[in-house]
Amino acid sequence: MPWRTTSRLGTFCGVFRRQALDRGAMKLAVNKIATGHNADDIAETILMNILRGDIARLKRCTSIITGDESDENEASTIPRCKPLKYAYEKEIVLYAFYKRLDYFSTECLYSPNAYRGNIRTYIKDLERLRPSSIIDIIHSGEQLIVKQTAKMPVQRVCERCSYCSSMPICKACLLIEGLNKGVPKLGIGKTERYRKEMQKQDQCCSDQSLCHCMKEKLTVKEKD
CATH class of the missing domain: 3.40.50.620 (HUPs)
Known part of the structure; x- marks a missing residue:
């Protein structure tokens, strides 16, 4: 995992495992x-x-x-x-x-x-x-x-993957978004804090001079 803290690594396993069981059972008509x-x-x-x-x-x-x-x-x-x-x-x-x-x-x-x-x-x-x-x-x-x-x-449907969720966006989609943006730990926290951090991340990435992701990519290219 890309961060040192391992106290909440089970969150990823649990969320994806439960959803995989549901999706697999639906395909098999269980x-x-x-x-x-x-x-x-x-x-x-x-x-x-x-x-x-x-x-x-x-x-x-x-x-x-x-x-x-x-x-x-x-x-x-x-x-x-x-x-x-x-x-x-x-x-x-x-x-x-x-x-x-x-x-x-x-x-x-x-x-x-x-x-x-x-x-x-x-x-x-x-x-x-x-x-x-x-x-x-x-x-x-x-x-x-x-x-x-x-x-x-209240149960609803995820706006992204159509899986049942108590939030507009299900936990699995939030975790995946955090992984894709290089901030996996944010997906584990509370939804409201997660959204604010994602907004900051989007604003940061819109300005290449401030974007940490872009700086890391440039550093890797220079090393290569």
Whole structure:
């Protein structure tokens, strides 16, 4: 990655992966997507959403099926089901090992530095003190009720790629724009700040004497 900070690299992977699943399922005419999220994953997501105060995601992260017709605020175009919701990660690994099943066991290189990585470490520490912590967190998340008065994001269609989004331009398009303009970190931040920075970037690039992109290109040519 073109910048040193790795704490939010999972943003790119998550955004593009979710959209790829939806687009691939649509091409195959699939009516549901079964994911391998286990109890450890669900507990991590619940705790992440609580700490971030993310009301919109807090409700659906505990549901076994999300994105159905009754879920008006779900961003996915195709319903997802999580059949392994109450299965521990270690149980799944032991089963795969016992049955000699092939499974992907390599951990992402950036996960220890990601926000989820910190939450995972915290939950593992809790497990040492209270072995039932993971299931306890899941049950607690299921009992949390979002008030009807809470303001939820309205789903719309992305102006660029026509993918469903809660913003005029979806997150994937914002990330791609940031990458193309050489400022990938901006696509991770808040949308309003991102737009302002993009406007500054466009104004800068309109004046070649100020444009950093043009200066970098000239420097490369001189070296060649």
